[in-house]
Amino acid sequence: MVRQVVLDTETTGLDANGGDRIVEIGCVEVIDRQVTGNHFHVYINPERHMSEDAVKIHGLTDGFLSDKPAFSGIAAGFCEFIRDAELIIHNAEFDVGFLDAELKRLDMPSIAELTAHVIDSLALAKQMFPNRRNSLDALCDRFGVDRSERTIHGALLDAQLLAEVYLVMMQDGFRMASGDDGGEC
Secondary structure, three states: OEEEEEEEEEEEEOOOHHOOOOOEEEEEEEEEEEEEEEEEEEEEOOOOOOOHHHHHOOOOOOHOOOOOOHHHHHHHHHHHHHHHHHHOOOOOOHHHHHHHHHHHHHOOOOHHHHOOOEEHHHHHHHHHOOOOOOOOOHHHHHHHOOOOOOOOHHHHHHHHHHHHHHHHHHHHHHHHOOOOOOOOO
């Protein structure tokens, strides 16, 4: 049995080392290439002010997050959900950097210590489709994954979309490796 967890985060900004924090985590479980319906989703009080640029991306405001738990309140459950899984993350360096910063603040094991390993779906897409747009939106369009509900970024919705994209992308990759590219994507 291969257990994978497709993961996405939303944050207060772009710099984990500069004090930006995670405000939402969404995870979708995939076992043996099938989405199980089991997921982990939390909103997190970042214990700091949200940048206006971040609010424009994900719509999460200081007011909405004010009564949500801090990362310390969800860390144990999050770690248990991802433990020993293969993580699939689009632009993994970004999300892992934020997750590791949060875990380090609590003297908890890093993502590398908690999980089997991390697959960066953006890096894979760049290998498969060089010189093409490989954002999550572009991949949804390329693989026919319906993203009509995605008006703003949301960690759980983005993880669900990425799970669909990744599974199709891996099937397409196997066809390409076997010499049957199935035509233009």
